[in-house]
Amino acid sequence: MKLNFFDSYKGLQKVCRSGDYKSITNIHLLEKTFKDSLDYLINQNKENLLSTITGKTYFAFKKKNKLSRPINTRLYIPETQEIKNMFEVLKSSTPKNVKDYFNTLEPDKITSLVYTIAISFCCATDLVKDGDQKTPGTFFEYFIGSIFAKLLNINPSHRIKVLSLDEDDVTLPTDFIFDLGKNKPKYHVPVKISTRERSIQVWAHQRILNGVHGTGRFLGIPVIMTETKLSKDKKEVTEICTPSQWQIYQMHIAQLKRIYYLDIPEVYNNLNTVFPPIPVNQFGYFFFEVDSFEN
Amino acid sequence: MKLNFFDSYKGLQKVCRSGDYKSITNIHLLEKTFKDSLDYLINQNKENLLSTITGKTYFAFKKKNKLSRPINTRLYIPETQEIKNMFEVLKSSTPKNVKDYFNTLEPDKITSLVYTIAISFCCATDLVKDGDQKTPGTFFEYFIGSIFAKLLNINPSHRIKVLSLDEDDVTLPTDFIFDLGKNKPKYHVPVKISTRERSIQVWAHQRILNGVHGTGRFLGIPVIMTETKLSKDKKEVTEICTPSQWQIYQMHIAQLKRIYYLDIPEVYNNLNTVFPPIPVNQFGYFFFEVDSFEN
Numbered sequence: 001m002k003l004n005f006f007d008s009y010k011g012l013q014k015v016c017r018s019g020d021y022k023s024i025t026n027i028h029l030l031e032k033t034f035k036d037s038l039d040y041l042i043n044q045n046k047e048n049l050l051s052t053i054t055g056k057t058y059f060a061f062k063k064k065n066k067l068s069r070p071i072n073t074r075l076y077i078p079e080t081q082e083i084k085n086m087f088e089v090l091k092s093s094t095p096k097n098v099k100d101y102f103n104t105l106e107p108d109k110i111t112s113l114v115y116t117i118a119i120s121f122c123c124a125t126d127l128v129k130d131g132d133q134k135t136p137g138t139f140f141e142y143f144i145g146s147i148f149a150k151l152l153n154i155n156p157s158h159r160i161k162v163l164s165l166d167e168d169d170v171t172l173p174t175d176f177i178f179d180l181g182k183n184k185p186k187y188h189v190p191v192k193i194s195t196r197e198r199s200i201q202v203w204a205h206q207r208i209l210n211g212v213h214g215t216g217r218f219l220g221i222p223v224i225m226t227e228t229k230l231s232k233d234k235k236e237v238t239e240i241c242t243p244s245q246w247q248i249y250q251m252h253i254a255q256l257k258r259i260y261y262l263d264i265p266e267v268y269n270n271l272n273t274v275f276p277p278i279p280v281n282q283f284g285y286f287f288f289e290v291d292s293f294e295n
Numbered sequence: 296m297k298l299n300f301f302d303s304y305k306g307l308q309k310v311c312r313s314g315d316y317k318s319i320t321n322i323h324l325l326e327k328t329f330k331d332s333l334d335y336l337i338n339q340n341k342e343n344l345l346s347t348i349t350g351k352t353y354f355a356f357k358k359k360n361k362l363s364r365p366i367n368t369r370l371y372i373p374e375t376q377e378i379k380n381m382f383e384v385l386k387s388s389t390p391k392n393v394k395d396y397f398n399t400l401e402p403d404k405i406t407s408l409v410y411t412i413a414i415s416f417c418c419a420t421d422l423v424k425d426g427d428q429k430t431p432g433t434f435f436e437y438f439i440g441s442i443f444a445k446l447l448n449i450n451p452s453h454r455i456k457v458l459s460l461d462e463d464d465v466t467l468p469t470d471f472i473f474d475l476g477k478n479k480p481k482y483h484v485p486v487k488i489s490t491r492e493r494s495i496q497v498w499a500h501q502r503i504l505n506g507v508h509g510t511g512r513f514l515g516i517p518v519i520m521t522e523t524k525l526s527k528d529k530k531e532v533t534e535i536c537t538p539s540q541w542q543i544y545q546m547h548i549a550q551l552k553r554i555y556y557l558d559i560p561e562v563y564n565n566l567n568t569v570f571p572p573i574p575v576n577q578f579g580y581f582f583f584e585v586d587s588f589e590n
Contacts, residue, residue, distance in 0.1 A: 131426075162543060172543055204499035204548060211547030248457060248467055252506030253499060 005036035005124050009139060016142045021149035021156060024091050030146055031087040033139070034117045037124040038078055044127060050236040054266065058228070058237045061123050068123035070230045070237045072263045075115040083113055090146075095153040099287055107284030114283055115262040118143055118225060122193070133193075141191045144223045145176055148189060151290065152178050156189070162212050174205060177218070185293055190222040196229075196240050199249070206254035219293055220256040223283060226263035241267045250278050257293065260286055300331035300419050304434060311437045316444035316451060319386050325441055326382040328434070329412045332419040333373055339422060345531040349561065353523070353532045356418050363418035365525045365532045367558045370410040378408055385441075390448040394582055402579030409578055410557040413438055413520060417488070428488070436486045439518045440471055443484060446585065447473050451484070457507050469500060472513070480588055485517040491524075491535050494544070501549035514588055515551040518578060521558035536562045545573050552588065555581055 012029040020026060045062040049070055058070035089101045102110055122136035129135065149155050156176040161169075175190035188209055190202045206220040227239045246268070250256065260283040261268065271278040281289070307324040315321060340357040344365055353365035384396045397405055417431035424430065444450050451471040456464075470485035483504055485497045501515040522534045541563070545551065555578040556563065566573040576584070 170539060172540065198493075198496075200496055200499045201493075204495045204502070204544075207499070207502065208543055208547045212543070244465060245467065248503060248507070249499075252503045 003040065003128060005033055005040050005121060006128070008033040008036050009121065009135070012142055013138070016145065019155050021142070021146045022153065026146055027087060027090045027150070030117075030143060031091075033121055034083070035080075037120040038080070040124045041120060047235070049230065050234065052236060052238045053228075060230070061127060063127045066127050067230070067232060067235075068126040069119070070228050071119055071123065072115070072226070075112045075263060076119065077112050077116055078120065082109075083117060086113055090150050095151055098151055099290070102287035105284075107282055107288065110284035110287060111262055111282045114147070115225070118262065137193050140193055140225060141176075144189070144191045148176065148178055148187070151287070152180060152187070154178055154180060160209070160212070172208065172212075174209075186218045188218040188220045190220075192222065193225045194227050194240075195224055196227070197242075199242070199246065200253070203249040203253040203256065206256060210254055220254065221258045221260060221286075222256065223260045224262075226261070227265050227268075228263065239265045239267075241265050243267045243271055246271060246278055247274075247276075251276065258286075258289065298335065298423060300328055300335050300416060301423070303328040303331050304416065304430070307437055308433070311440070314450050316437070316441045317448065321441055322382060322385045322445070325412075325438060326386075328416055329378070330375075332415040333375070335419045336415060342530070344525065345529065347531060347533045348523075355525070356422060358422045361422050362525070362527060362530075363421040364414070365523050366414055366418065367410070367521070370407045370558060371414065372407050372411055373415065377404075378412060381408055385445050390446055393446055394585070397582035400579075402577055402583060405579035405582060406557055406577045409442070410520070413557065432488050435488055435520060436471075439484070439486045443471065443473055443482070446582070447475060447482070449473055449475060455504070455507075467503065467507075469504075481513045483513040483515045485515075487517065488520045489522050489535075490519055491522070492537075494537070494541065495548070498544040498548040498551065501551060505549055515549070516553045516555060516581075517551065518555045519557075521556070522560050522563075523558065534560045534562075536560050538562045538566055541566060541573055542569075542571075546571065553581075553584065
C-alpha cells in the first residue's frame with residue numbers, strides 16, 4: 001500500500017533540512033502531511049482507552065494488533081475547515097497578520113488545532129512503523145519550528161557559537177535557536193514529544209547558554225506535546241510527571257521562561273501557583289504572550 | 296532452554312534491590328551470574344568485526360542471525376583463575392585487604408577483569424533478548440555499585456535530601472551516592488553502559504548536588520563501560536564521542552572529579568592533556584586514586 005503521508009513527510013524533511021522553515025513550500029508540505037495522515041487514519045478503527053488521569057479521556061487508532069499512541073479526546077478536532085484556515089493564513093500572511101489571526105482564536109482552540117495536526121502524523125506512523133520514536137519526534141520539531149519561524153519571521157539555527165580562548169569557531173549543537181537580532185530576545189526552543197526522565201537536559205542546555213552568553217540573553221521556552229504513557233497490555237493511559245524535580249531544576253540549574261504543552265498535565269500547570277512559580281502554560285497562549293517576552 | 300545466567304541475575308537483583316550491595320551473598324551472586332554467562336557464551340560462535348577505532352579490534356558473539364554488542368579483543372580475558380581470585384577477595388576480605396589486593400595488580404589488568412565480567416552478561420543477554428538495554432545497564436550498575444560498596448565499606452543510597460524552606464522531607468532521586476560520613480567525601484557515582492548524547496545529565500545532576508549541598512561536598516565520578524556503536528549491517532564498530540561538548544559541560548555546568556571508563560576512548564583520554572583538563576581515566580586506576588580523593 002502506498003503511504004502518502006510518509007512521502008509528504010519526506011518532502012517536508014528535505015525543506016526543513018535546508019533550513020527554510022518559514023517558506024511557503026514548507027507550510028504547504030506540512031499541510032499535505034497532515035491531510036494525508038488524516039486520510040490514512042480515517043480508514044482505521046478506534047479504541048477507547050482506560051485513563052488514570054483525572055478529567056481526561058483518551059482513545060487510540062487501531063490496525064490489526066497495532067495500537068497508536070493515546071489521543072486526548074477533547075483536544076482532537078480533525079474538522080478540517082479551521083485547520084485549513086490556519087494553514088491558509090500561515091501560507092499567505094505576513095508575520096503580523098499571522099499573529100493577529102491567531103489572536104482572534106481562543107488559546108484553547110489554538111492548542112487543539114496544533115495538537116490535532118501534530119498527533120495525526122504521529123498516530124499514522126505508529127500504525128505502520130515498529131517502535132519508531134524518531135520520525136514522530138522529528139515531524140513535531142519541524143511543525144513547531146515552522147510556526148515559530150513564520151511568527152517570528154526568522155529561520156532557526158541548530159548551533160551556537162561558544163567563546164573559546166584557545167580555539168576559533170567552537171560551536172555547540174543546540175535545540176532551535178531563533179535569534180531576533182540586536183536588542184531583541186533570542187529564543188531557545190527545545191521541542192519534545194514528551195520529556196519523562198530526560199527533562200533535566202532542557203535545563204542543562206539553558207544553563208550552558210546562560211554560562212556562555214550571560215543570563216537573560218536566551219529565553220528558554222520548550223514546547224512539549226504530552227507526558228502520557230500507554231500500558232499496551234492494560235490499555236491504560238497514565239501521565240509521568242516529576243513536579244518536585246522540576247522545582248529543583250528551576251532553582252538550581254537554570255530558569256526557563258515558559259514551558260508550553262499541547263496536552264498539559266495538571267500537576268505541571270499547578271506549578272504556576274506555588275512559590276517560586278514555574279510558568280507552565282498551554283501552547284495556545286504563546287501567540288498572546290510572545291510580545292511580552294521582548295520587554 | 297534453561298538460561299542459568301538469567302536466574303542468577305534475578306537473585307542478584309533481589310539482593311541489590313534490598314540495598315545490601317556489599318554483602319557476601321551479593322558478591323557470590325555476581326560471580327555466579329558471570330560464570331553462568333560465560334558457560335552460555337562458550338557454546339556460541341564468534342565473529343570478528345570491522346573497527347574504525349585506531350588501535351582497537353572488536354568481535355561479537357553470534358547466535359543464528361543475532362549479534363551481541365562489540366567486545367574489545369584486548370580487554371576481554373575470560374581466563375577464570377584471576378577473576379576467581381578477585382571474587383574470592385571480594386567475598387572474604389576486609390575493605391582494606393580488598394584495596395591491598397587490587398593494588399598488587401596493574402591498573403590495565405583490573406580494567407580488563409572488570410570489563411570481562413561486565414560485558415559477558417551483557418553479551419549473553421544480547422543473544423537471548425530483543426533490544427533489551429535495561430537489563431545489561433542494571434547489571435552493570437549492580438556490579439560497579441558492589442565494588443564501590445565493598446571497597447568503601449558502605450552501601451549506596453539512591454536519593455538525597457533537598458533542603459526545602461516550605462516542605463519537609465523533599466528528596467531527589469539520584470545515581471549512586473556513597474556517603475562516607477562526617478569530614479569524609481560523599482561520592483556521586485553515575486554508572487552507564489555508554490553516555491552518547493545523554494552525557495549532559497551527569498553534569499546536570501552534579502550541578503544540583505553542588506547547588507543544594509555546596510560545591511565540593513559531593514565528588515562526581517561516573518563509571519562508563521564504553522562509547523562503541525555497532526552498525527549491524529556493515530558489522531562495523533565506531534565510537535561516539537563529543538569531547539568539545541564535554542569541555543563546555545565541565546566549564547559551564549559543574550566539575551566532575553574523575554570519569555572512569557572500562558573501554559576508554561582515546562579522544563576522551565586526551566582531555567587530560569588540554570587546559571582546562573578533564574580527568575578521564577581507566578577504571579583500574581580508581582583503586583590507586585581513591586585515597587587521594589579524601590584530601
